[in-house]
Amino acid sequence: xxxxxxxxxxxPTPVPPEVLAAxxxxxIHHRGADFRALYERCLQRLRxxxxxxxxxxxxxxxGTGAMESAVANLCAPGERVLVVSAGYFxxxxxxxxxxxxxxxxxxxxxxxxxxxxxxVAERGRGAKAVLLxxxxxxxxxxxDVQALTxxxxxxxxxxxxxxxxxxxxxxxxxxxxxxxxxISGSQKALMTPPGLALxxxxxxxxxxxxxxxxxxxxxxxxxxxxxRLDAAFTPAVSLVAGLDxxxxxxxxxxxxxxxxxxxxxxxxxxxxxxxxxxxxxxPDDDRSSVVTAIHAPDGVxxxxxxxxxxxxxxITVAPGQGPLKGKVFRIGHIGWFDVFDxxxxxxxxxxxxxxxxxxxxxxxxxxxALEAFEExxxxx
Amino acid sequence: xxxxxxxxxxxPTPVPPEVLAAxxxxxIHHRGADFRALYERCLQRLRxxxxxxxxxxxxxxxGTGAMESAVANLCAPGERVLVVSAGYFxxxxxxxxxxxxxxxxxxxxxxxxxxxxxxVAERGRGAKAVLLxxxxxxxxxxxDVQALTxxxxxxxxxxxxxxxxxxxxxxxxxxxxxxxxxISGSQKALMTPPGLALxxxxxxxxxxxxxxxxxxxxxxxxxxxxxRLDAAFTPAVSLVAGLDxxxxxxxxxxxxxxxxxxxxxxxxxxxxxxxxxxxxxxPDDDRSSVVTAIHAPDGVxxxxxxxxxxxxxxITVAPGQGPLKGKVFRIGHIGWFDVFDxxxxxxxxxxxxxxxxxxxxxxxxxxxALEAFEExxxxx
Numbered sequence: 054x055x056x057x058x059x060x061x062x063x064x065p066t067p068v069p070p071e072v073l074a075a076x077x078x079x080x081i082h083h084r085g086a087d088f089r090a091l092y093e094r095c096l097q098r099l100r101x102x103x104x105x106x107x108x109x110x111x112x113x114x115x116g117t118g119a120m121e122s123a124v125a126n127l128c129a130p131g132e133r134v135l136v137v138s139a140g141y142f143x144x145x146x147x148x149x150x151x152x153x154x155x156x157x158x159x160x161x162x163x164x165x166x167x168x169x170x171x172x173v174a175e176r177g178r179g180a181k182a183v184l185l186x187x188x189x190x191x192x193x194x195x196x197d198v199q200a201l202t203x204x205x206x207x208x209x210x211x212x213x214x215x216x217x218x219x220x221x222x223x224x225x226x227x228x229x230x231x232x233x234x235x236i237s238g239s240q241k242a243l244m245t246p247p248g249l250a251l252x253x254x255x256x257x258x259x260x261x262x263x264x265x266x267x268x269x270x271x272x273x274x275x276x277x278x279x280x281r282l283d284a285a286f287t288p289a290v291s292l293v294a295g296l297d298x299x300x301x302x303x304x305x306x307x308x309x310x311x312x313x314x315x316x317x318x319x320x321x322x323x324x325x326x327x328x329x330x331x332x333x334x335x336p337d338d339d340r341s342s343v344v345t346a347i348h349a350p351d352g353v354x355x356x357x358x359x360x361x362x363x364x365x366x367x368i369t370v371a372p373g374q375g376p377l378k379g380k381v382f383r384i385g386h387i388g389w390f391d392v393f394d395x396x397x398x399x400x401x402x403x404x405x406x407x408x409x410x411x412x413x414x415x416x417x418x419x420x421x422a423l424e425a426f427e428e429x430x431x432x433x
Numbered sequence: 434x435x436x437x438x439x440x441x442x443x444x445p446t447p448v449p450p451e452v453l454a455a456x457x458x459x460x461i462h463h464r465g466a467d468f469r470a471l472y473e474r475c476l477q478r479l480r481x482x483x484x485x486x487x488x489x490x491x492x493x494x495x496g497t498g499a500m501e502s503a504v505a506n507l508c509a510p511g512e513r514v515l516v517v518s519a520g521y522f523x524x525x526x527x528x529x530x531x532x533x534x535x536x537x538x539x540x541x542x543x544x545x546x547x548x549x550x551x552x553v554a555e556r557g558r559g560a561k562a563v564l565l566x567x568x569x570x571x572x573x574x575x576x577d578v579q580a581l582t583x584x585x586x587x588x589x590x591x592x593x594x595x596x597x598x599x600x601x602x603x604x605x606x607x608x609x610x611x612x613x614x615x616i617s618g619s620q621k622a623l624m625t626p627p628g629l630a631l632x633x634x635x636x637x638x639x640x641x642x643x644x645x646x647x648x649x650x651x652x653x654x655x656x657x658x659x660x661r662l663d664a665a666f667t668p669a670v671s672l673v674a675g676l677d678x679x680x681x682x683x684x685x686x687x688x689x690x691x692x693x694x695x696x697x698x699x700x701x702x703x704x705x706x707x708x709x710x711x712x713x714x715x716p717d718d719d720r721s722s723v724v725t726a727i728h729a730p731d732g733v734x735x736x737x738x739x740x741x742x743x744x745x746x747x748i749t750v751a752p753g754q755g756p757l758k759g760k761v762f763r764i765g766h767i768g769w770f771d772v773f774d775x776x777x778x779x780x781x782x783x784x785x786x787x788x789x790x791x792x793x794x795x796x797x798x799x800x801x802a803l804e805a806f807e808e809x810x811x812x813x
Contacts, residue, residue, distance in 0.1 A: 058459065065460045065670060076671065077457030079438065080445045080626055082749045113628045115493045115666040118649045125646070152648040240667060246460055248493045248628045248669030266505070266645060268532040269498045286495040287620060289628030289672070290445060291456065369462045 061398045062371045063190045063218050063344040063385030065240040065247050068295070069302060072245055076295035083290055089282045091297055096279060098300035102220065102243070102308065103235055103253045105227040110275045112250045113289040116217035116238030119250035121149050122270035123213050123234050126254075127182050129263040130154030135180040135210065137173060137201065139166045141191035141374045142215055146184040153265055164376055165192040165334060165346075173204035181261070182211040182233075188219035191374045193335025193346040193383065195223055199230045206231055211258050217241060220251075221303055222315045222343050222387045233258040239292060242311070242343075244299040244388040248292045315342040317429040318386040318395055325399040325422030329406075330414045334381045344385045346377070347402075350411040355382045361405045368401040392426045441778045442751045443570045443598050443724035443765030445620040445627045448675070449682060452625055456675035463670055469662045471677055476659060478680035482600065482623070482688065483615055483633045485607040490655045492630045493669040496597035496618030499630035501529050502650035503593050503614050506634075507562055509643040510534030515560040515590065517553060517581065519546045521571035521754045522595055526564040533645055544756055545572040545714060545726075553584035561641070562591040562613075568599035571754045573715025573726040573763065575603055579610045586611055591638050597621060600631075601683055602695045602723050602767045613638040619672060622691070622723075624679040624768040628672045695722040697809040698766040698775055705779040705802030709786075710794045714761045724765045726757070727782075730791040735762045741785045748781040772806045 060067050081088050099109035112118055128134055134155045136147040139162035150157045160176050162168060168185075177183050183205035187198045202212040213234040216225050220235065221242035227235050233255040240247035254272060262273070269286065278285040303311055319342025323333060326347050334346035349355035355372060356379050362368040371383040384398045399418040406413045440447050461468050479489035492498055508514055514535045516527040519542035530537045540556050542548060548565075557563050563585035568575045582592040593614040596605050600615065601622035607615050613635040620627035634652060642653070649666065658665040683691055699722025703713060706727050714726035729735035735752060736759050742748040751763040764778045779798040786793045 058461070060460060060462060062462050065462065065667060068460050073457040073459070076626075077453040079453070080440060080448050080620075081438070082440060082442050082445065083627075085743060085749055113493065113495045114498070114649065115668070117666040118494070118498075121649045124648075130646075149648045152651075153646045238667070240460075246456075246669065246671035247463075247667045248672060266510075266533045268504075268529045269494065269501045270649075271532075286497040287445060287618070287627045288495070289626065289669070291626035292628060292669070292672075363465060369465055 056367050059368045059397055061384050061394065062369055063241065063383060063387060066244065066385060066388040067390070068244055068246055069299065069389045071302065072295045072299045075298040076246065076291040078294060081290060083284055083288050088290060091294060093282050095293055095297040095300065098297065098304060099251060101304055102300060103227050104225065104229065105253045107253050107255060108276055108279060110252045110254065110272055110279065111288070112270060112275065113248060114250040115247060116236060116250050117145065118270060119236040119238070119252045120146065120215055122252055122272065123236060124149045124153050124155070125265045125267040125270055126272045127211060127258060127261060127263050128153055128155045129265055131156055132181045133158060133179055135160060135173065135177045135183045137168045137183065137185050138162065139168055139192065139194060140164045140189035142189055143186045146186065146215065150184065165194060167194055167336070168196050168201060170197065170200035170204040173201055174207055177205055177208040177210045180210040182213050185212065185214045187214050187216045187225060188223065188343040190218045190344055191377065193341050193344045195219060195341045195343060198225060198232065202230050202232050211261065218343050218387060221308070221311055223340060224312055227253055239296050242387045243296065244302065245296040246292060248289050249296055315387065317426050318342060318390060318392065319345065320429045321392055321395045321422040321426040322384055322386055324425035325395065325418035328414065328417040328421035329403060330412070343387050344383050346381045346383045348381055350406060350413060353406065353409050353411040354379050357409055358382050358402065358405050361408060362401050366401050366404065368398065370398065392423065395422050436747045439748045439777055441764050441774065442749055443621065443763060443767060446624065446765060446768040447770070448624055448626055449679065449769045451682065452675045452679045455678040456626065456671040458674060461670060463664055463668050468670060471674060473662050475673055475677040475680065478677065478684060479631060481684055482680060483607050484605065484609065485633045487633050487635060488656055488659060490632045490634065490652055490659065491668070492650060492655065493628060494630040495627060496616060496630050497525065498650060499616040499618070499632045500526065500595055502632055502652060503616060504529050504533050504535070505645045505647040505650055506652045507591060507638060507641060507643050508533055508535045509645055511536055512561045513538060513559055515540060515553065515557045515563045517548045517563065517565050518542065519548055519572065519574060520544045520569035522569055523566045526566065526595065530564065545574060547574055547716070548576050548581060550577065550580035550584040553581055554587055557585055557588040557590045560590045562593050565592065565594045567594050567596045567605060568603065568723040570598045570724055571757065573721050573724045575599060575721045575723060578605060578612065582610050582612050591641065598723050598767060601688070601691055603720060604692055607633055619676050622767045623676060624682065625676045626672060628669050629676055695767065697806050698722060698770060698772065699725065700809045701772055701775045701802040701806040702764055702766055704805030705775065705798035708794065708801035709783060709798040710792070723767050724763050726761045726763045728761055730786060730793060733786065733789050733791040734759050737789055738762050738782065738785050741788060742781050746781050746784065748778065750778065772803065775802050
């Protein structure tokens with residue numbers, strides 16, 4: 054039998070068939086009229102998704118490349134930056150800033166904690182930039198970026214936000230909230246294969262470029278090229294064609310609809326998990342609707358849950374990272390995802406936990422998830 | 434009518450349908466067993482194509498990202514590097530090295546010149562690295578990398594070679610010739626869409642890493658991850674799947690067969706061009722079989738040839754760059770390319786030149802190209 058496969062990780066995420074069809078078209082040259090039309094439309098759609106009037110810069114890279122671009126373009130060696138970290142990706146900000154010789158002040162919370170704007174207001178004074186994470190994919194926490202950005206700007210620092218797993222899934226009002234730099238990637242809520250990194254840059258950030266060495270990730274070079282509908286370097290034309298189609302799908306019903314859909318998916322997932330008698334690690338709140346982190350029940354290794362789901366049932370969920378290894382597993386529900394993906398994930402988890410001898414309530418998770426999804430129909 | 438499109442540029446190049454089918458498969462997670470098996474095979478195939486026992490590092494990026502990685506990982510600010518430049522991509526090496534604050538000595542030839550090993554031996558003394566270009570795509574010249582590498586190593590410098598448009602098309606014996614660093618990309622002779630950058634690193638280069646800031650392109654981080662069949666950052670899984678299939682196709686008949694094929698394509702292209710009465714800009718030699726640069730005939734603007742071919746005939750060839758703008762046009766013949774692509778390109782050029790009032794010999798180019806291709810059957 055050909056077995057079916059289910060991808061329920063918080064990235065890369067499943068890609069709609071329309072997008073897969075677009076990336077498999079014959080290669081076109083990046084300086085021809087057809088690519089330029091596609092590129093222009095894609096860059097315009099990105100501005101809509103980023104909710105910004107600024108140019109969104111596109112790089113052939115993983116999201117981390119765009120994170121590095123923010124440090125390289127804004128922070129000189131010895132310059133003070135405040136890194137707010139409460140998980141794996143916050144710690145990555147600190148590692149990048151240290152690699153560039155910045156004077157890094159790490160406002161470090163326990164993994165899973167919710168960063169507080171007051172702490173940023175207190176610690177951010179004198180920092181050139183505050184490096185923030187909107188969706189900390191390792192813990193499921195979605196931070197209050199609006200409040201954190203306000204605190205950063207209040208102390209005169211640039212607010213730089215990693216929105217790799219959140220952009221397009223939860224609200225991020227780049228211009229309205231005054232976020233200076235927003236980082237994202239193609240492979241999460243933007244429903245495209247990995248390989249494109251995205252950055253929006255505010256006027257304030259453009260005015261404060263650093264002297265750190267850079268070439269491939271140099272913002273000015275990329276902005277100048279994009280202004281001519283050119284790319285500084287050969288773009289990943291296939292992925293750009295896919296992203297264009299995916300953004301068209303996303304914007305067809307509008308971002309508000311996508312945000313409401315993710316809230317409903319999050320509620321459905323959490324309701325099902327709780328009905329089974331499992332304990333949530335990620336917050337039980339509507340903002341944290343990107344990925345749900347779940348404690349394995351007593352006596353069960355979370356890594357074994359992940360392995361069994363993958364090897365026996367064709368279902369890929371994500372394991373815990375760092376201090377959460379073996380303790381939690383994570384169900385991603387971003388991008389091209391519907392309630393039946395949630396019920397499949399929950400059914401698989403129920404089955405795997407029973408097989409591993411975990412103490413779970415059977416036969417309730419799926420129904421409770423469907424109910425929660427329906428109850429949440431009027432969200433927003 | 435649906436019009437057919439022909440891509441005859443030296444990158445991105447046409448991609449075989451098997452590769453397009455591979456990149457359009459549903460997304461798989463990069464930490465699952467299926468991706469790891471694919472990744473391992475692909476990395477092994479890369480070593481075969483690079484002709485090296487060293488690990489080939491893979492980045493989600495354009496080829497320029499891999500060029501920058503060589504500078505960032507090997508060259509510290511103030512360190513002396515010799516850049517050998519005779520065209521657009523040689524000058525890019527110099528720009529990257531300057532961006533990193535290196536003490537750049539540019540051994541600059543006229544565009545289209547063939548760099549001389551004696552010059553490297555003379556100027557290279559005291560340089561940490563010599564930055565070389567195997568196939569200068571802007572001029573069609575393929576340099577004698579074996580001799581240039583020997584000269585660099587003779588003066589104790591690392592030999593770093595941009596082989597973006599040449600790897601897999603013309604011989605490059607990384608280990609046998611002692612090339613320290615070889616850079617390539619997915620979108621040329623490797624018959625895959627753009628978006629993957631590749632670097633092989635010799636033991637001597639590993640022993641001389643620099644202190645320049647870097648994170649995404651850090652070689653050590655990537656090598657450590659690849660040793661575990663992991664990737665330091667989310668890899669472009671779709672493109673990796675495509676590259677794996679493309680490398681399988683390339684290695685099925687063997688690299689020697691690919692090299693001989695490119696020699697035949699180059700001979701066919703040059704023979705047809707000359708039969709038409711046009712003058713070659715690129716060398717009339719068998720090593721330069723990546724791209725053929727052709728002078729536009731008297732009174733014809735080469736950019737108009739490119740525009741007419743594209744807009745009226747659906748054929749994309751490349752214009753001249755830099756000082757060659759408007760003077761030459763270029764036909765790429767690398768990767769998934771056969772003799773009928775050459776004859777189509779020549780037929781299109783003949784038609785366009787007649788339309789533009791150029792003085793060309795009609796009705797001979799295609800036949801002469803076919804003959805030259807056949808005559809060259811015993812190459813190697």
